[in-house]
Amino acid sequence: MSSRLPLPRLHPLGDAALLCELAPPATLAQQQQIWALGAEVQRWAGVGEVLPGMNNLTLTFDPTAIGIDALMARVNEAWPRLSATAIEGRRVEIPVAYGGEHGPDLADVAAHTGLTPAEVVRRHSAAEYVVYLLGFLPGFAFMGGLPPELATPRRAEPRTAVPARSVGIGGEQTGIYPLVSPGGWQLIGRTSLELFDPSAEPPTLLRPGDRVRFVVESVQT
Amino acid sequence: MMLVQKPGMLASVQDLGRHGHRQLGICPGGALDVLALTLANRLVGNADGAAGLELTMGGCEIRFETATRIALVGDGFGARLDGAPIWPCWSVPVSAGQTLKLAGANAAGVKKAGLRSWLAVAGGIDVPLVLGSRSTDLKAGFGGHEGRALRKGDRLPLGATALDAARLARRPFGLRGPDWGPEEGDSAIALRVLPGPEFDQFTVASQALLWSERWRITAQSNRMGSRLAGAALKRRRSADMLSSGVIPGTIQVPPSGQPIILMGDAQTTGGYPRIGVVIRADLWKLAQAPLDGRLRLVQVDMAAALEAWAEQQRYLAQVAQGLAAAGWTGPA
Numbered sequence: 001m002s003s004r005l006p007l008p009r010l011h012p013l014g015d016a017a018l019l020c021e022l023a024p025p026a027t028l029a030q031q032q033q034i035w036a037l038g039a040e041v042q043r044w045a046g047v048g049e050v051l052p053g054m055n056n057l058t059l060t061f062d063p064t065a066i067g068i069d070a071l072m073a074r075v076n077e078a079w080p081r082l083s084a085t086a087i088e089g090r091r092v093e094i095p096v097a098y099g100g101e102h103g104p105d106l107a108d109v110a111a112h113t114g115l116t117p118a119e120v121v122r123r124h125s126a127a128e129y130v131v132y133l134l135g136f137l138p139g140f141a142f143m144g145g146l147p148p149e150l151a152t153p154r155r156a157e158p159r160t161a162v163p164a165r166s167v168g169i170g171g172e173q174t175g176i177y178p179l180v181s182p183g184g185w186q187l188i189g190r191t192s193l194e195l196f197d198p199s200a201e202p203p204t205l206l207r208p209g210d211r212v213r214f215v216v217e218s219v220q221t
Numbered sequence: 222m223m224l225v226q227k228p229g230m231l232a233s234v235q236d237l238g239r240h241g242h243r244q245l246g247i248c249p250g251g252a253l254d255v256l257a258l259t260l261a262n263r264l265v266g267n268a269d270g271a272a273g274l275e276l277t278m279g280g281c282e283i284r285f286e287t288a289t290r291i292a293l294v295g296d297g298f299g300a301r302l303d304g305a306p307i308w309p310c311w312s313v314p315v316s317a318g319q320t321l322k323l324a325g326a327n328a329a330g331v332k333k334a335g336l337r338s339w340l341a342v343a344g345g346i347d348v349p350l351v352l353g354s355r356s357t358d359l360k361a362g363f364g365g366h367e368g369r370a371l372r373k374g375d376r377l378p379l380g381a382t383a384l385d386a387a388r389l390a391r392r393p394f395g396l397r398g399p400d401w402g403p404e405e406g407d408s409a410i411a412l413r414v415l416p417g418p419e420f421d422q423f424t425v426a427s428q429a430l431l432w433s434e435r436w437r438i439t440a441q442s443n444r445m446g447s448r449l450a451g452a453a454l455k456r457r458r459s460a461d462m463l464s465s466g467v468i469p470g471t472i473q474v475p476p477s478g479q480p481i482i483l484m485g486d487a488q489t490t491g492g493y494p495r496i497g498v499v500i501r502a503d504l505w506k507l508a509q510a511p512l513d514g515r516l517r518l519v520q521v522d523m524a525a526a527l528e529a530w531a532e533q534q535r536y537l538a539q540v541a542q543g544l545a546a547a548g549w550t551g552p553a
Contacts, residue, residue: 013498015527019465050244204245
């Protein structure tokens with residue numbers, strides 16, 4: 001099936017990278033087309049890395065191998081022919097200890113959403129999520145699919161050190177911190193799984209396109 | 222082996238970076254001045270990608286436990302080897318037991334010039350490869366030496382050098398370092414910049430300010446980015462941005478209006494508007510620019526950016542030719 005999505009906006013990011021960006025809002029259909037573009041351009045001579053963002057893709061290239069104008073023309077030419085189903089994600093289950101010391105903001109999310117903490121956990125773990133991209137930290141997955149009623153703004157005062165493997169909600173997204181880092185997301189639980197191990201192959205648990213379910217291991221309210 | 226007797230403000234093992242893993246959220250990192258590490262490596266007969274040390278603001282002491290050869294590129298910070306001065310961009314033999322000392326950035330007699338220097342040692346620093354690189358990812362805590370900045374007492378293994386004993390002991394020689402650019406009677410360092418994807422989102426006045434302001438590099442700068450202070454840059458309207466890729470050189474403008482130029486350890490994606498991107502050929506200048514120093518951002522087009530890169534490649538080719546003509550053959 002050929003795509004009916006409009007052409008992405010193309011803009012150089014410095015002298016050796018190109019941004020390809022779709023109009024908001026981000027949808028899974030658009031993101032699938034972004035992944036398909038990433039898989040396609042990686043086959044082209046002169047293209048280095050591809051980096052999917054939310055609703056966009058950045059690629060690095062060697063300007064001595066392919067000029068920016070030729071590259072942009074090629075993206076525009078390839079885009080309508082791409083099949084959006086090019087990436088088949090894996091299914092990954094992530095056990096979570098919700099609330100208590102593992103999820104210190106569960107009560108705040110419940111208060112913001114008007115749901116009980118137990119109901120927040122039920123709904124968070126009932127949904128299926130899709131990894132849109134990895135960014136921010138090694139292995140940090142930005143996931144779409146959060147039930148809209150669970151959307152909660154980031155904390156006014158970001159934590160200086162979020163514990164590794166914390167599961168959080170940031171606006172309309174959910175994600176897991178692979179490492180100790182500063183962060184402003186609402187922490188509702190923690191998983192026992194390692195999200196990033198540089199000595200493993202592959203080094204990250206999750207990859208773009210993966211389908212994720214959170215499995216309730218315990219709840220403390 | 223070499224022994225870190227004093228690491229200075231921040232010392233870490235770095236090579237040319239960890240590439241190919243951006244889509245997993247892993248930043249390229251590596252020496253912030255790729256040109257400097259490359260030159261230093263060539264001066265000691267190493268391949269360009271051998272691991273060396275990135276040193277910050279001098280103030281460090283390193284003792285060599287085996288005879289070797291070293292080169293320091295960047296600010297020399299009054300470097301001395303057992304008391305004898307050594308100069309940046311020189312290749313110097315070292316006997317077992319000698320100590321290299323760099324004065325602190327604020328020590329008497331050190332002119333306030335640079336921020337960082339890169340030290341190469343014959344054979345390179347032989348820490349394990351992690352995801353294809355020996356660079357230290359300080360934020361994620363892996364690679365390099367135990368995934369962290371160096372501390373007093375750390376001992377670093379050296380790899381096997383391709384230099385024979387005669388070359389290893391050859392008397393010192395040097396190179397002409399890269400130019401900072403034309404002197405313009407202005408102490409501000411000029412960085413050439415291409416407008417970024419969100420340039421048009423800024424007010425016309427802010428677009429003009431980007432080029433006219435003399436930006437100050439604040440002390441909040443680090444390997445993730447250089448934070449600038451100056452006029453506040455304003456967007457025409459403050460729309461939220463979706464996460465999007467960033468590369469070293471990207472100039473982000475957070476809501477404060479004070480730009481941040483991202484460097485090698487920056488996260489791979491960001492959510493702030495990108496008003497511009499420093500061209501690849503000029504990033505080394507920022508890596509060496511002192512805290513509290515001034516920057517001018519100069520608008521260029523793609524053709525000028527590519528010509529600047531080509532010029533840098535020609536300089537490196539001349540260096541290779543010059544070294545070969547002097548009988549200094551390192552690995553290809």
